[in-house]
Amino acid sequence: MTRVALFQATTGIDPEANGRALTKAIEDASAGSAEMLFTPEMSGLLDRDPARAAKVLRAEDEDQVLAACREAAARHRIWLHIGSLAVLVDNGKVANRSFVIDREGRVRATYDKLHLFDVDLPTGESWRESNVYSPGAGVVLVNGTPVGKLGLTICYDLRFPGLFAQLAEAAADVIAVPAAFTVPTGKAHWHVLLRARAIEAGLFVVAAAQVGHHEDGRNTFGHSLVIDPWGEVLLDMGEEQGLGFADIDLKRISDVRARIPALNHRRPIPQAVTL
Template sequence: MTRIALYQANTGVDPHKNARDIEQAVAMAAAEGAAMLFTPEMSGMLDGNRDRAAANIRREEDDVTLAAARAAAARHGIWVHLGSLALDRGDGRWANRAFVIDGEGEVRGRYDKMHLFDVDLPTGESWRESAVYAGGDGPVIVRGTPAGDLGLTICYDLRFPALFAALAEAGADAIAIPAAFTVPTGKAHWHVMQRARAIEAGLFVVSAAQDGRHEDGRETFGHSLVIDPWGEVLLDMGEGKGLGFAEIDLGRIREVRGRVPALDHRRKIGPVSD
């Protein structure tokens, strides 16, 4: 059994304050015996005002939250999945990038969000990630984390099951889905899609989420989750900022896949006949 921690955040517009919150979460998770901490999408800054946000966007090597997370991981000897940061790619576009950091503070993997959230909601909310962000090129697995071989996704990726199938077929034991889900879509789809992805892929899903009303005025859904390969919810943090903990047993993957060996039965789908 491996003890993991999830940080449910209410990230604001000041990267320095958010970095201090991450440092505190790392220390608390380690003190409670967690081998790995998972944080949400946009852990370094959540700011819908792009002009204001642009003043705080940095290259990876200069980002204060990444530096703080690496230092805290090394100080406390705990792995950290930094759900994502908004970073300057150096080509006029931003990246929504996740990091896996080991217990010595070294970056063991990176993933840029592949699917960008461009949508107009019935509430009047409108989001256009593609206006400033560039999508990632492909799936990523980080081998040998305390949560097993960890597949990386971010938020809107949840709606694209082919990505999860590819990660499962490449040997992932768990898939991280850090998120800043809107409240309307969260209420309608968050739990059912999380459970579906875990069941379809036959692995653990670990989803640290943003929650509550943020400084920039948006409201996020919360309900950070850990789900096992059978679709059972091991942790649902509901509402409110804080840490949650779950115990995961990677042997459960073999047990579930032995009962329903869907991955072994998957066939390549050809053109559709009409």
Template sequence: MTRIALFQSTTGIDPATSLRALETAIGEAAGGGAEMLFTPEMSGLLDRDSARASKNLRKEDEDEVLAGCREAARRHRIWLHIGSLAIRVGNGKVANRGFVIDREGQIRARYDKIHLFDVDLPTGESWRESNTYSAGKEVVVVNGTPVGKLGLTICYDLRFPGLFARLAEADADVIAVPAAFTVPTGHAHWHVLQRARAIEAGLFIVAAAQVGHHEDGRNTFGHSLVVDPWGELLLDMGEESGVGFADIDLKRISEVRSRIPALNHRRPIPDAVTL
């Protein structure tokens, strides 16, 4: 049995404030016996004012939130999955990049969000991540974490089951889905999609999420989740910020897959025929 922690945050427009909240959460997670803490998408800065946000964007080796989190992980001897940070990558673009950090404070893996959120919602909200962000090109599984093999995704990736299938085929035990889900799409799809991805892949889903009303005016859904391979909710953090805990047993994966061995039954899918 492995104890993990999730940080459900209401990240704002000041990275220094975000770092203080993350450092507190890291200490609380370690104090609660967690071996690994998961944080949401955009844990360091959430600001849809691009001109204002650009003043706070840094390259990876200059990012104060990343550096502070690495030091806090080392100090508290805990693994950390930073769901993502906005990192300058050149050519005027930014990566929506997640990090896995070990208890020595070393970066063990990086993942850049593959699927970018370009949508117009009925509420009048319009999002064009591709205007700012550069899409990732690599599917990433991290070996040797406290939760076994950890597959990495970010938010909108949730809607693309092919990515989750690829991670399952790479023997992931847990897939992280850090997010900043909008409220309308959260109410409609958050729980059902997380449970579906866990059931389809036959593994654990850990989804740390942003929550509440943010300084830039947006509202996010919250409900950070841990879902087991049968689709059962082990944790739902509702709509309050803070740190939550869950205990996961990786033996549950083989138990579920022995009951419904769907991964073993997969076959190549032929091209569709239009009649």
């Protein structure tokens, strides 16, 4: 049995303040006997004003939030999955990048969000991630974490089940889905999609989420979740900021897959034929 913690945050436009909140969450997660802490997408900065954000964005090796989190993870002897940070990359754009950090404070893996969210919503909200962000190019699975083999995704990746299938076929035990879901899409799709991904892949899903009204004007859905391979919700953090804890028993994966061995029954899908 592995105890994990999730930090449900209302990240703002000041990286220094966000970094303090993260390091406090790391301290509290360790004090709560968690072996690994999961944080949301955009844990270091959440700002939809590109001109303002540009003033504080840094490359990975200069990011002060990342440095503070690495130091705190080492000090409190806890693994950390930073759901993502916005970091500058060589092409002049920004990567939406996850970090897995071990209890020595070493970065063990990174993952850049593959699927970018470009949409005009009926509420009048408009999002164009591709204007700012550079998409990732690879699928990442991390060995040796306290939760076994950890597959990495970010937010909008949730809507692409092929990614989750690939991680499951690569023997992932847990898939992380850090997010900053909008309220309308969260109400409609968050729970059902996460439960579906866990059931389809026959593994645990850990989804740390942003929540509430943010300094940049957006509202996020919250409801950070831990879901087991049967689709049972082990933790739902609702709409409040703070830490939540859950216990993950990896033996549950083999129990569920023995009952529904869908992964063993996968066949190559032939090309569709229009008749």
